[in-house]
Amino acid sequence: MPALPCIRQVVLLVPDLDEAITQCRDAFGHTSGTRDPESMTELGFEHEVLSFGDTFLELCAPLTADSSHGRLVERRGAVGYMLVVQVDDQQAVVDRAAGLGIEPLFAQDFEGNRISQWHPRTLGTLAEVDQVDPPESWHFAPRIFDAACTDVARDVVAADLASPDPEALARTWSQVLDMPLADPTTLPLQHTVLRFVPSDDVTGLVAFDVAAADPERVGESLRLCGVDVRFVADATVPA
Template identity: 30%
Template sequence: MSRLRLRQLVIAAESLKVADRLQEVLNLGEPFADPGVAEFGLENAVFPIGHQFLEVVVPTRDDAPVRRFLDRNGEGGYMAIFQTDDLKAARQRIDGSGIRRVWNIDLDDIAASHLHPADVGAAIVSIDEAHPWDGWRWGGPHWESNSIEGELSGAILESPDPNALASRWAAALGVPASTHPDTTKISLEEDQTLVFQQGAETRLEGFCISINNAMKALERADRLKLESNGDSVIIGGVRLVLNNE
């Protein structure tokens, strides 16, 4: 059985001011700007949290896929990146399921496949294999020294038909979905959970984040007059559900 864990969550935004807001509210370290994303007509900022990553992407060209996403949906959850230890098997399974791969790369230290969002729903799914397991090229060469304590414990997806959306994600990830009274869930390694719930639109709605002193982060959000509700704050169109590490 291959391993699978959530490694990175991505917000599409109109400007990198969203990255500044994330950094200020969550007390993040310095971000990495990956020159490689210029291939997609983007600029970005990648923040490490524990051994995982939050990324903000901003279009630099009118023909960039992120530009089209923003024009259709506004700012919000754009991509979820999962890490496997057997990408070859994952690619074979994905191809056999009829899900299209829209981008592939194979480097010495990392390989990845992006899946067509129309085939999966709500967001782009990427499945990556890093060598070594704890390495992560996309975080930059110094991410470990910039990381804060914490983790991405999961994500929340909404759809008018959450069970159907969960089935498509389960097929993409090769992990079964389980039905609960009000939600459907996919459980991953390290107690990570993808939650699928009822919503008016199909979207990657929330990121679940554990950090030290979540209450202070919410207080910083209040001082910035950001929209918040209980244990969550909205930044870049994404609801960040904050818990104490």
């Protein structure tokens, strides 16, 4: 069961889903993924989720070019889109955010879980903060776990959010999640880390780290669907 709060999923927005799936499956060794066509079509996307051990990478492509998402990928190509953090008490997050004058776009029950989404203007990227019951489960369970592949990457273990004011953004996340900063731009969560990097042009989710299954790959990096992916040491494997 994941200790909370933690990064549970990263979401990339891509112009061509099939091309993105091929790139990501090749990079991480997956032979299959998880889809929910009906629900995602209602939201204006087609998608696929690639599963690691306890974390997930979702690829989303807009169904129409004239949507806000379609215009975004027309301008920028593939981009980091959303960060999903799991917590043990979503209402406490909403209450702490309210104390800062911040409100979610929505907070509601969904299939027995509590989900909320937050505007990029407040959390630096489109963000989802979810409370899942039981905590070791996730959306689309159990089939999302059946498609897991950890041959190349064990899990997503860190993410970078770019901002013109990374220290202010880090403080906001720290207060909302009630977790102390390690330094002005680093927020350790449980077994995962949020980092805040300076940028005046590209903002939002710009990179994430994965725990390398092969220690020989530690230090490698690649550019994948608009973000940087870094292979780091797997903290669960003794040195």
